[in-house]
Amino acid sequence: MxxxxxxxxxxxxxxxxxxxxxxxxxxxxxxxVCEALTEHRGKVQVLVLRHPQEKDRVLGTAKMIEQQVPGSKVVTGLSWRNLGAVLKKDAEPKEWGVLYQGAKAARPGKDAAPLVAVDKKAAPLEDQQAGLKGIKGIILLDGTWSQAKTLWWRNAWLLKCRRLVLAPSQPSAYGKLRREPRRDSLSTLEAAALAVSVLERDDKLYDRLTAPLRLLVQKAGGKQA
Ligand SMILES: [Zn+2]
The missing domain is CATH 1.20.5 (Single alpha-helices involved in coiled-coils or other helix-helix interfaces)
Known part of the structure; x- marks a missing residue:
């Protein structure tokens, strides 16, 4: 042969x-997960920058954001010239917030709000209300911790965006299904859902947007859980 x-x-x-x-x-x-997909036409857009080596297609959740939040986008690559180049339209970076924890950032305390505006050194801003006001879109970096770090450093324009960190009050629905490096962090969908629900002041939105993930976990892990 x-x-x-x-x-x-x-x-x-x-x-x-x-x-x-x-x-x-x-x-x-x-x-x-179609039966659990919802459609949310809100004020906050979501942009996911996905590392090319992020291969978790079966258990991945980034696409669920696109499927549920019209106007949202998942783009795969390592670097882009600026925010406008990613969105393919004019965009003001100051109206966008990037969710990036960073290795050195102190984790917000237990009593912290779920979404915290931080400065360039990842310290919480004095005026949280001002820090979160007027945000029209959020950017998430999809991949392992080291892949997210690569995306962060390769896209200097992210520094022009506002910086946000999450302090989720509940653990990820992924539980034991998720591979080790992201075990204690939220999935991309959960992170986006939490940020959007805080910015749009809609308490019920988080559960609605994360319903397909819970269904996925139930279907994928029912036997092994
Ligand atoms: Zn389906």
Missing amino acids: NEIEDDAEAAGAAAAEAPALCPRCQKPVALC
């Missing part, structure tokens, strides 16, 4: 193993 036939055989085997994807939610049919 020559190499070409080998490749063809390997490709055929891979196709046979790959589960069919739901055309709407893009999850394997057995893990379809």
Whole structure:
């Protein structure tokens, strides 16, 4: 057998193993989350910068943001010239907040608000109300901690955006399903949902937007949990 036939055989085997994807939610049919997807037309847009090596397609949640929040975007890459280049329209970085914890940032205390505006050194701003006022969009970095760090350092324009950190009051719904590096942090969807619900002052929004993740975890982990 020559190499070409080998490749063809390997490709055929891979196709046979790959589960069919739901055309709407893009999850394997057995893990379809469509019934839990909602549509939220709000004031705050979401932009997800996804590291090219972020491969967690089956359990990934970034696409659920696009599917639920019209106007939101998930883009894959390592660096972009500026915010406008990513959004493909004029954008004022000061009207956008980037969610980035950073290794040195002190974690907000237990009594902290769920969304905290911080300065360049990740220290909470004196005036939180002013810090969160007028934010029209939030940016999330999707990937492992080190991938997020790479995205942060490769896109200097992020420093022109406001900087935000999350202090979630409940752990991620991922629980044991999630791989180690992000175990104690929220999924991309949960982080976006929390930030948007705070900025739009809608208490019920978090549960609505994260419903597909809970369904995914239930379907994917029901047996092993
Ligand atoms: Zn589906």
